[in-house]
Amino acid sequence: MLRKYPREGFSSRRYEVERGFELPLPMTVEGQDARGQTFKEETVLAYMSHKGASFPLNTPVTIDTRLRLVIALPERLAQGQNLRMVIHGRTILVEPPPEPGQPPRVSLQLDSRYIIKPDEEESAGGGTS
Secondary structure (H helix, E strand, C coil): CEEECCCCCCCCCCCCEEEEECCCEEEEEEEECCCCCEEEEEEEECEEECCEEEEECCCCCCCCCEEEEEEECCCCCCCCCCEEEEEEEEEEEEECCCCCCCCCEEEEEEEEEEEEEECHHHHHHHCCC
16 A cells, blocks of 8 residues: 555655555554653554554654554464564654544654564463573
């Protein structure tokens, strides 16, 4: 699917059209909030491409905040294993909530490196240290 990223109307900058996916995958976001305190929040990935990701986030963050995303991969993609993709990025846009009572949408520019690893809960139960 082709889509301008981020959505039009929120910036005067021009964005390239890039391929991405609108996949509602559960994930955890970790980092520092706008007050500099460490947070960890469960949310759902809204959009992802090779350059960026967008998701709703209740915790206030500022532009240039470094965040860590831990995304649960679907079983079909993970070949039946319980795998997580861990990737870091930098906040480039915080969009206002689409409707009252909903969280703002945060967009990240992703680092080029990522890690795919077993779910920590699953591997902690029966593995060796």
